[in-house]
Amino acid sequence: MQILLSSIINHNRKYTELGEVATYIPELSKANKNHLGIYVVTLDGEEYGEGDFDVKFTMQSISKVVTLMLALLDNGPEKVFEKIDMEPTADTFNSISSLETRNPQKPLNPMINSGAIAATSLIYGESCDKKIERILKFTRKITGNKEIGINYDVFRSEKETGHRNRALAYYMRSTGVLTGDVEDILDAYFMQCSIEVTCKDIARIAAMLANNGILPWSGERIIPAQYARIVKTIMVTCGMYDESGEFAVKVGIPGKSGVGGGIMAAVPNRMGIGVFGPALNKKGNSVAGLKVLEELSRELDLSIF
Numbered sequence: 001m002q003i004l005l006s007s008i009i010n011h012n013r014k015y016t017e018l019g020e021v022a023t024y025i026p027e028l029s030k031a032n033k034n035h036l037g038i039y040v041v042t043l044d045g046e047e048y049g050e051g052d053f054d055v056k057f058t059m060q061s062i063s064k065v066v067t068l069m070l071a072l073l074d075n076g077p078e079k080v081f082e083k084i085d086m087e088p089t090a091d092t093f094n095s096i097s098s099l100e101t102r103n104p105q106k107p108l109n110p111m112i113n114s115g116a117i118a119a120t121s122l123i124y125g126e127s128c129d130k131k132i133e134r135i136l137k138f139t140r141k142i143t144g145n146k147e148i149g150i151n152y153d154v155f156r157s158e159k160e161t162g163h164r165n166r167a168l169a170y171y172m173r174s175t176g177v178l179t180g181d182v183e184d185i186l187d188a189y190f191m192q193c194s195i196e197v198t199c200k201d202i203a204r205i206a207a208m209l210a211n212n213g214i215l216p217w218s219g220e221r222i223i224p225a226q227y228a229r230i231v232k233t234i235m236v237t238c239g240m241y242d243e244s245g246e247f248a249v250k251v252g253i254p255g256k257s258g259v260g261g262g263i264m265a266a267v268p269n270r271m272g273i274g275v276f277g278p279a280l281n282k283k284g285n286s287v288a289g290l291k292v293l294e295e296l297s298r299e300l301d302l303s304i305f
Protein backbone atom coordinates (compact mmCIF):
# COMPACT_ATOMS: atom_id res chain seq x y z
CA MET A 1 0.00 0.00 0.00
CA GLN A 2 2.76 2.44 0.93
CA ILE A 3 4.51 1.88 -2.39
CA LEU A 4 1.26 2.24 -4.30
CA LEU A 5 0.39 5.52 -2.55
CA SER A 6 3.87 6.90 -3.09
CA SER A 7 3.75 6.17 -6.81
CA ILE A 8 0.23 7.61 -7.12
CA ILE A 9 1.26 10.86 -5.41
CA ASN A 10 4.45 11.14 -7.44
CA HIS A 11 2.98 10.79 -10.86
CA ASN A 12 -0.18 12.78 -10.22
CA ARG A 13 1.59 15.81 -8.75
CA LYS A 14 1.96 17.28 -12.24
CA TYR A 15 -1.82 17.77 -12.37
CA THR A 16 -1.60 20.41 -9.64
CA GLU A 17 -0.41 22.72 -12.43
CA LEU A 18 -3.81 22.43 -14.13
CA GLY A 19 -5.73 24.05 -11.27
CA GLU A 20 -5.73 27.25 -9.24
CA VAL A 21 -5.98 27.80 -5.51
CA ALA A 22 -9.23 29.44 -4.36
CA THR A 23 -8.95 33.23 -4.26
CA TYR A 24 -12.53 34.29 -3.53
CA ILE A 25 -11.69 33.77 0.13
CA PRO A 26 -8.48 35.86 0.04
CA GLU A 27 -6.70 33.96 2.82
CA LEU A 28 -6.97 30.69 0.85
CA SER A 29 -4.89 32.18 -1.98
CA LYS A 30 -1.80 31.77 0.25
CA ALA A 31 -1.86 27.98 -0.21
CA ASN A 32 0.93 26.25 -2.12
CA LYS A 33 -0.71 24.97 -5.30
CA ASN A 34 1.79 22.13 -5.71
CA HIS A 35 0.94 20.45 -2.45
CA LEU A 36 -0.50 16.95 -2.77
CA GLY A 37 -0.96 14.38 -0.03
CA ILE A 38 -2.99 11.35 0.95
CA TYR A 39 -3.75 9.45 4.14
CA VAL A 40 -5.52 6.09 4.32
CA VAL A 41 -7.08 4.51 7.43
CA THR A 42 -8.18 0.92 6.85
CA LEU A 43 -10.88 -0.64 8.97
CA ASP A 44 -8.49 -3.34 10.14
CA GLY A 45 -6.31 -0.74 11.78
CA GLU A 46 -3.63 0.12 9.25
CA GLU A 47 -2.68 3.70 8.43
CA TYR A 48 -0.58 5.06 5.58
CA GLY A 49 0.43 8.62 4.68
CA GLU A 50 2.21 9.89 1.57
CA GLY A 51 3.19 13.27 0.15
CA ASP A 52 1.99 16.39 1.95
CA PHE A 53 -0.36 14.50 4.24
CA ASP A 54 0.60 16.49 7.33
CA VAL A 55 0.05 19.96 5.88
CA LYS A 56 -2.84 21.78 7.55
CA PHE A 57 -5.74 23.13 5.54
CA THR A 58 -9.25 24.31 6.34
CA MET A 59 -12.13 21.88 5.96
CA GLN A 60 -14.38 24.29 4.07
CA SER A 61 -17.21 22.24 2.59
CA ILE A 62 -15.99 18.99 4.13
CA SER A 63 -17.32 20.44 7.38
CA LYS A 64 -20.82 20.12 5.89
CA VAL A 65 -20.62 16.38 6.52
CA VAL A 66 -19.74 16.93 10.17
CA THR A 67 -22.54 19.43 10.73
CA LEU A 68 -25.05 17.22 8.92
CA MET A 69 -24.17 14.38 11.31
CA LEU A 70 -24.55 16.66 14.32
CA ALA A 71 -27.80 18.14 13.01
CA LEU A 72 -29.11 14.57 12.58
CA LEU A 73 -28.06 13.63 16.12
CA ASP A 74 -29.67 16.78 17.52
CA ASN A 75 -32.92 16.68 15.57
CA GLY A 76 -33.39 13.30 13.89
CA PRO A 77 -33.72 12.79 10.12
CA GLU A 78 -37.38 13.77 9.93
CA LYS A 79 -36.88 17.28 11.20
CA VAL A 80 -33.64 17.80 9.24
CA PHE A 81 -35.20 16.74 5.94
CA GLU A 82 -38.30 18.76 6.60
CA LYS A 83 -36.01 21.82 6.37
CA ILE A 84 -33.47 20.63 3.79
CA ASP A 85 -34.08 18.44 0.75
CA MET A 86 -31.86 15.54 -0.34
CA GLU A 87 -31.80 16.16 -4.08
CA PRO A 88 -28.67 16.68 -6.17
CA THR A 89 -28.23 19.84 -8.17
CA ALA A 90 -26.51 20.64 -11.42
CA ASP A 91 -25.80 24.15 -10.13
CA THR A 92 -22.65 25.40 -8.44
CA PHE A 93 -22.14 24.99 -4.68
CA ASN A 94 -22.99 28.62 -3.98
CA SER A 95 -25.89 28.87 -6.41
CA ILE A 96 -28.73 31.22 -5.55
CA SER A 97 -31.16 30.53 -8.39
CA SER A 98 -32.44 27.12 -7.33
CA LEU A 99 -33.47 28.52 -3.95
CA GLU A 100 -36.11 30.60 -5.65
CA THR A 101 -37.03 28.49 -8.65
CA ARG A 102 -37.20 25.01 -7.11
CA ASN A 103 -38.60 25.38 -3.62
CA PRO A 104 -38.19 28.61 -1.66
CA GLN A 105 -38.92 26.77 1.59
CA LYS A 106 -36.23 24.15 1.13
CA PRO A 107 -32.60 24.30 0.01
CA LEU A 108 -31.85 21.36 -2.30
CA ASN A 109 -29.36 19.42 -0.19
CA PRO A 110 -27.04 19.81 2.83
CA MET A 111 -23.82 19.66 0.77
CA ILE A 112 -24.33 22.98 -1.06
CA ASN A 113 -23.91 26.26 0.80
CA SER A 114 -27.60 27.08 1.24
CA GLY A 115 -28.44 23.65 2.66
CA ALA A 116 -25.33 23.62 4.82
CA ILE A 117 -26.12 27.01 6.33
CA ALA A 118 -29.60 25.67 7.13
CA ALA A 119 -28.07 22.53 8.70
CA THR A 120 -25.78 24.65 10.87
CA SER A 121 -28.80 26.63 12.06
CA LEU A 122 -30.38 23.35 13.24
CA ILE A 123 -27.46 22.45 15.51
CA TYR A 124 -28.34 22.88 19.16
CA GLY A 125 -26.83 25.88 20.90
CA GLU A 126 -28.51 29.26 21.11
CA SER A 127 -25.49 31.22 19.82
CA CYS A 128 -22.63 30.84 17.36
CA ASP A 129 -20.22 30.19 20.24
CA LYS A 130 -22.30 27.36 21.65
CA LYS A 131 -22.82 25.73 18.25
CA ILE A 132 -19.18 25.95 17.26
CA GLU A 133 -18.05 24.61 20.61
CA ARG A 134 -20.18 21.53 20.00
CA ILE A 135 -19.03 21.17 16.37
CA LEU A 136 -15.39 21.33 17.49
CA LYS A 137 -15.93 18.84 20.30
CA PHE A 138 -17.65 16.45 17.90
CA THR A 139 -14.85 16.81 15.29
CA ARG A 140 -12.18 16.18 17.93
CA LYS A 141 -14.02 13.10 19.12
CA ILE A 142 -14.33 11.56 15.63
CA THR A 143 -10.75 12.32 14.63
CA GLY A 144 -9.23 11.56 18.03
CA ASN A 145 -7.31 14.82 17.59
CA LYS A 146 -7.73 17.15 20.57
CA GLU A 147 -5.65 19.84 18.87
CA ILE A 148 -8.23 20.57 16.19
CA GLY A 149 -9.19 24.25 16.15
CA ILE A 150 -10.21 27.14 13.96
CA ASN A 151 -7.95 29.09 11.63
CA TYR A 152 -9.15 32.58 12.56
CA ASP A 153 -7.37 34.27 9.66
CA VAL A 154 -9.42 32.19 7.24
CA PHE A 155 -12.56 32.79 9.29
CA ARG A 156 -12.09 36.58 9.24
CA SER A 157 -11.23 36.50 5.56
CA GLU A 158 -14.44 34.67 4.70
CA LYS A 159 -16.57 36.73 7.07
CA GLU A 160 -15.34 39.92 5.39
CA THR A 161 -15.91 38.68 1.86
CA GLY A 162 -18.72 36.11 2.16
CA HIS A 163 -21.44 38.30 0.70
CA ARG A 164 -22.80 35.56 -1.49
CA ASN A 165 -23.38 33.31 1.52
CA ARG A 166 -24.90 36.32 3.26
CA ALA A 167 -27.29 36.71 0.33
CA LEU A 168 -28.25 33.02 0.51
CA ALA A 169 -28.80 33.23 4.25
CA TYR A 170 -30.90 36.40 4.20
CA TYR A 171 -32.98 34.96 1.38
CA MET A 172 -33.58 31.85 3.48
CA ARG A 173 -34.46 34.06 6.46
CA SER A 174 -37.11 35.74 4.32
CA THR A 175 -38.69 32.41 3.35
CA GLY A 176 -38.59 30.98 6.86
CA VAL A 177 -35.88 28.35 6.28
CA LEU A 178 -33.76 30.21 8.82
CA THR A 179 -35.01 31.74 12.02
CA GLY A 180 -33.13 33.99 14.41
CA ASP A 181 -30.00 36.05 13.94
CA VAL A 182 -28.66 35.51 10.42
CA GLU A 183 -25.20 36.97 11.14
CA ASP A 184 -24.79 34.67 14.11
CA ILE A 185 -25.69 31.61 11.99
CA LEU A 186 -23.28 32.79 9.28
CA ASP A 187 -20.49 33.21 11.82
CA ALA A 188 -21.01 29.59 12.91
CA TYR A 189 -20.98 28.49 9.26
CA PHE A 190 -17.82 30.48 8.45
CA MET A 191 -16.13 29.09 11.57
CA GLN A 192 -16.99 25.47 10.79
CA CYS A 193 -15.52 26.01 7.29
CA SER A 194 -12.35 27.36 8.93
CA ILE A 195 -11.70 24.29 11.09
CA GLU A 196 -8.13 23.29 10.39
CA VAL A 197 -7.28 19.65 9.68
CA THR A 198 -4.81 17.39 7.89
CA CYS A 199 -5.43 14.46 5.53
CA LYS A 200 -5.21 12.20 8.56
CA ASP A 201 -8.11 13.91 10.33
CA ILE A 202 -10.47 13.68 7.37
CA ALA A 203 -9.39 10.10 6.67
CA ARG A 204 -10.46 9.27 10.21
CA ILE A 205 -13.87 10.87 9.79
CA ALA A 206 -14.25 8.89 6.57
CA ALA A 207 -13.16 5.66 8.30
CA MET A 208 -15.91 6.11 10.89
CA LEU A 209 -18.47 6.55 8.10
CA ALA A 210 -17.01 3.57 6.20
CA ASN A 211 -17.41 1.58 9.43
CA ASN A 212 -21.13 2.45 9.68
CA GLY A 213 -20.76 5.03 12.44
CA ILE A 214 -18.25 3.27 14.70
CA LEU A 215 -14.66 4.42 15.29
CA PRO A 216 -12.63 1.46 13.97
CA TRP A 217 -9.76 2.00 16.41
CA SER A 218 -11.81 2.09 19.63
CA GLY A 219 -15.16 0.51 18.81
CA GLU A 220 -16.98 3.61 20.02
CA ARG A 221 -20.23 4.35 18.21
CA ILE A 222 -20.44 7.98 17.07
CA ILE A 223 -23.65 7.94 15.05
CA PRO A 224 -26.32 5.30 14.37
CA ALA A 225 -25.66 3.12 11.30
CA GLN A 226 -28.77 4.58 9.69
CA TYR A 227 -27.31 8.12 9.87
CA ALA A 228 -23.99 6.92 8.44
CA ARG A 229 -25.92 5.42 5.53
CA ILE A 230 -27.86 8.66 4.97
CA VAL A 231 -24.68 10.74 5.04
CA LYS A 232 -22.78 8.45 2.65
CA THR A 233 -25.69 8.40 0.22
CA ILE A 234 -25.87 12.20 0.19
CA MET A 235 -22.09 12.30 -0.31
CA VAL A 236 -22.49 10.12 -3.42
CA THR A 237 -25.27 12.18 -4.95
CA CYS A 238 -24.20 15.68 -3.84
CA GLY A 239 -20.71 15.60 -2.25
CA MET A 240 -18.74 16.89 -5.24
CA TYR A 241 -21.41 19.49 -6.14
CA ASP A 242 -22.06 19.62 -9.88
CA GLU A 243 -19.26 17.13 -10.50
CA SER A 244 -20.86 14.39 -8.38
CA GLY A 245 -21.98 12.36 -11.40
CA GLU A 246 -18.54 12.27 -12.98
CA PHE A 247 -16.96 11.43 -9.62
CA ALA A 248 -19.41 8.54 -9.17
CA VAL A 249 -18.48 7.17 -12.59
CA LYS A 250 -14.72 7.66 -12.34
CA VAL A 251 -14.13 7.03 -8.61
CA GLY A 252 -17.34 5.50 -7.29
CA ILE A 253 -16.79 6.26 -3.59
CA PRO A 254 -18.91 8.48 -1.29
CA GLY A 255 -16.82 11.67 -1.20
CA LYS A 256 -16.88 15.27 -0.05
CA SER A 257 -14.62 18.05 -1.23
CA GLY A 258 -13.84 21.53 0.03
CA VAL A 259 -12.32 24.62 -1.57
CA GLY A 260 -9.40 24.35 0.87
CA GLY A 261 -8.31 21.48 -1.40
CA GLY A 262 -9.37 18.52 0.73
CA ILE A 263 -11.38 15.51 -0.41
CA MET A 264 -12.71 13.03 2.12
CA ALA A 265 -13.74 9.60 0.78
CA ALA A 266 -15.40 6.76 2.69
CA VAL A 267 -15.11 3.31 1.13
CA PRO A 268 -17.86 1.26 2.81
CA ASN A 269 -16.50 -1.52 5.01
CA ARG A 270 -12.94 -0.97 3.77
CA MET A 271 -11.25 2.36 4.48
CA GLY A 272 -11.34 6.10 5.00
CA ILE A 273 -9.26 8.29 2.68
CA GLY A 274 -8.15 11.89 3.05
CA VAL A 275 -6.62 13.71 0.10
CA PHE A 276 -5.28 17.26 -0.04
CA GLY A 277 -4.28 19.33 -3.07
CA PRO A 278 -5.31 23.00 -3.04
CA ALA A 279 -5.17 23.56 -6.81
CA LEU A 280 -8.85 23.42 -7.80
CA ASN A 281 -10.72 22.91 -11.04
CA LYS A 282 -13.56 25.18 -12.19
CA LYS A 283 -16.10 23.30 -10.06
CA GLY A 284 -14.10 23.88 -6.87
CA ASN A 285 -12.71 20.35 -6.54
CA SER A 286 -9.03 19.47 -6.13
CA VAL A 287 -7.69 18.75 -9.61
CA ALA A 288 -4.88 16.41 -8.61
CA GLY A 289 -6.89 15.05 -5.67
CA LEU A 290 -9.49 13.75 -8.13
CA LYS A 291 -6.77 12.07 -10.20
CA VAL A 292 -5.30 10.45 -7.09
CA LEU A 293 -8.66 9.04 -6.04
CA GLU A 294 -9.42 7.87 -9.55
CA GLU A 295 -6.19 5.91 -9.73
CA LEU A 296 -6.45 4.50 -6.20
CA SER A 297 -10.01 3.38 -6.85
CA ARG A 298 -8.95 1.65 -10.07
CA GLU A 299 -5.92 -0.02 -8.52
CA LEU A 300 -7.75 -1.34 -5.44
CA ASP A 301 -11.15 -1.82 -7.07
CA LEU A 302 -12.84 0.53 -4.59
CA SER A 303 -15.91 1.62 -6.58
CA ILE A 304 -19.13 0.70 -4.82
CA PHE A 305 -20.91 0.33 -8.14
Ligand SMILES: NC(=O)CC[C@H](N)C(=O)O
Nearest residue numbers: 060061093193258259284
Ligand atom coordinates in the same frame (compact mmCIF):
# COMPACT_ATOMS: atom_id res chain seq x y z
N1 LIG B 1 -17.06 24.58 -1.65
C1 LIG B 1 -16.65 25.01 -0.48
O1 LIG B 1 -15.74 24.44 0.12
C2 LIG B 1 -17.33 26.24 -0.01
C3 LIG B 1 -17.03 26.62 1.42
C4 LIG B 1 -16.78 28.06 1.60
N2 LIG B 1 -16.54 28.36 2.97
C5 LIG B 1 -17.96 28.86 1.08
O2 LIG B 1 -18.93 28.95 1.77
O3 LIG B 1 -17.94 29.40 0.01
